[in-house]
Amino acid sequence: MPVNPDRLPGQGKLDVIVGTQWGDEGKGRMVDLLSQNADWVARYGGGDNAGHTVTVGKEIFKLHLTPSAIVRPELAVMIGRGVVVNPTTLLDELNMLHNRNIDVDPDRYLIDNHTRIITKDMLMEDALKEAVQGGKIGTTLRGIGPAYTQRTSRRGPEMGWFENANFDTDLKNYFEERIPLIRAMAQHPGVAETIEILTDKASSQNLSASEQRYLNLLQAATSDEPLDIKKETETLRKQLGQIKPYMGDTITRAHNLLNHGKDGLGEGAQGHLLDLTGGTYPFVTSSHPGPIGMEESFNIPSSRFDRVIGVTKAFQTRVGGGPFPTELSDEIAWKLRGTGANPWDEYGTTTGRPRRVGWLDGVLLKYAAKSSGMTEIAVTKLDILSGLEPQICVAYKIDGQWVETIHRVDDTKYWEPEDLKYETLPGWEEIQPGIKDWEQLPENAQNYLDRISEIAEVPVTFTSFSPEREGVVFRNQ
Numbered sequence: 485m486p487v488n489p490d491r492l493p494g495q496g497k498l499d500v501i502v503g504t505q506w507g508d509e510g511k512g513r514m515v516d517l518l519s520q521n522a523d524w525v526a527r528y529g530g531g532d533n534a535g536h537t538v539t540v541g542k543e544i545f546k547l548h549l550t551p552s553a554i555v556r557p558e559l560a561v562m563i564g565r566g567v568v569v570n571p572t573t574l575l576d577e578l579n580m581l582h583n584r585n586i587d588v589d590p591d592r593y594l595i596d597n598h599t600r601i602i603t604k605d606m607l608m609e610d611a612l613k614e615a616v617q618g619g620k621i622g623t624t625l626r627g628i629g630p631a632y633t634q635r636t637s638r639r640g641p642e643m644g645w646f647e648n649a650n651f652d653t654d655l656k657n658y659f660e661e662r663i664p665l666i667r668a669m670a671q672h673p674g675v676a677e678t679i680e681i682l683t684d685k686a687s688s689q690n691l692s693a694s695e696q697r698y699l700n701l702l703q704a705a706t707s708d709e710p711l712d713i714k715k716e717t718e719t720l721r722k723q724l725g726q727i728k729p730y731m732g733d734t735i736t737r738a739h740n741l742l743n744h745g746k747d748g749l750g751e752g753a754q755g756h757l758l759d760l761t762g763g764t765y766p767f768v769t770s771s772h773p774g775p776i777g778m779e780e781s782f783n784i785p786s787s788r789f790d791r792v793i794g795v796t797k798a799f800q801t802r803v804g805g806g807p808f809p810t811e812l813s814d815e816i817a818w819k820l821r822g823t824g825a826n827p828w829d830e831y832g833t834t835t836g837r838p839r840r841v842g843w844l845d846g847v848l849l850k851y852a853a854k855s856s857g858m859t860e861i862a863v864t865k866l867d868i869l870s871g872l873e874p875q876i877c878v879a880y881k882i883d884g885q886w887v888e889t890i891h892r893v894d895d896t897k898y899w900e901p902e903d904l905k906y907e908t909l910p911g912w913e914e915i916q917p918g919i920k921d922w923e924q925l926p927e928n929a930q931n932y933l934d935r936i937s938e939i940a941e942v943p944v945t946f947t948s949f950s951p952e953r954e955g956v957v958f959r960n961q
């Protein structure tokens with residue numbers, strides 16, 4: 485790897501791990517793997533809309549906020565100010581980790597005191613907005629959009645409010661502003677319609693967990709008293725009191741660590757195609773999943789990054805609404821998605837929703853690689869393609885012309901099949917579980933990875949072929 489000229493002698497390295505698709509690329513396990521060479525790991529964006537799965541031996545950890553590297557006891561972890569935190573989820577996660585003997589001592593776990601807090605009104609607003617728009621975006625209903633909207637409009641609570649003498653009054657003022665807005669939105673006819681549809685459905689069949697959550701939030705928002713200010717304030721006081729030992733200044737900590745030669749890893753959530761400005765807007769999340777998120781969360785310019793590692797699933801998935809050019813709905817879709825019986829099947833970690841699936845979209849991968857400054861790619865879930873003849877989309881027909889590169893992702897539409905050019909590559913039967921070297925991958929699997937490198941114009945440096953820590957091989961460079 486070339487040495488970054490912007491890193492001064494003695495300073496630590498800084499690598500960033502980003503998703504290159506619509507999230508769920510398997511970043512958690514790649515962070516776990518790469519963090520063995522780091523001293524600290526920092527989560528920089530998103531909230532508990534993310535779900536990162538890490539398998540350690542027989543144990544599976546599903547994390548939404550805590551950096552995946554927490555499972556390695558020697559590392560320090562941080563949650564940056566670019567993240568939005570639901571205190572209930574954070575505390576549940578800290579308890580879960582503690583109960584499973586993972587060290588979550590505040591000595592090794594720091595949350596920025598400017599990290600924004602997700603409050604109950606934001607959860608309701610998320611559900612109301614979905615109902616008003618007929619469920620168009622299909623958010624995770626975790627209050628992510630409303631929390632970032634509050635931040636952008638310089639409103640809404642942050643961790644540091646807890647240390648403020650005016651905590652009660654500030655929260656009261658905030659909630660008093662919000663309740664009339666919730667009440668007004670709850671009047672929209674789309675809300676009553678959605679409640680009726682969900683209630684009807686519930687009378688004849690079980691609602692999925694995310695549908696039940698949707699219904700609960702809408703019912704709470706339309707009730708006589710959507711929010712009890714006193715109760716909410718008390719709950720938050722108690723929760724933030726428990727989080728207080730973890731609060732501090734992550735920016736100074738990150739800079740100090742780097743200046744003392746400590747190597748860091750930035751952990752992204754979601755994927756670059758869900759980026760608020762660079763993604764398939766409006767079907768995006770409200771943060772910056774790419775490296776720009778690390779810059780803004782920790783005040784570290786991208787010129788200071790050593791490696792930007794783009795985690796790419798060997799095929800394409802998406803949850804929620806929005807264009808998906810290579811989407812499949814035939815029996816191959818079932819093979820790619822799995823039945824849901826295995827933890828690695830394509831069902832949302834956060835919402836349990838079945839993911840939409842399709843062939844790898846090389847045009848979008850090239851776009852993501854270019855626009856996020858990716859230096860290398862890690863391809864995950866290669867084993868899922870075993871037994872298939874994999875296809876890669878290599879061009880879109882735009883205005884009658886075949887193009888292999890796009891500069892604006894808004895050019896991604898609901899294409900007709902004849903507007904997509906695919907390459908079919910020779911398949912492989914199986915990847916042996918115990919293999920240790922790149923050369924032991926089936927030749928056609930190596931060819932598939934080489935083709936990904938060529939299309940993205942970025943080297944594929946490692947690949948995973950099973951969920952265990954051992955199921956990864958690196959390419960010798």
Ligand code: IMP
Pocket residue numbers: 506507508533534535621622623624625626627628629753754758767768769770803804805
């Ligand atoms: P939000 O982030 O909950 O506002 O949802 C906005 C869009 O991003 C929806 O299409 C979600 O399904 C999608 N999304 C958010 N987080 C994730 C994730 O971690 N993986 C995959 N999709 C996500």
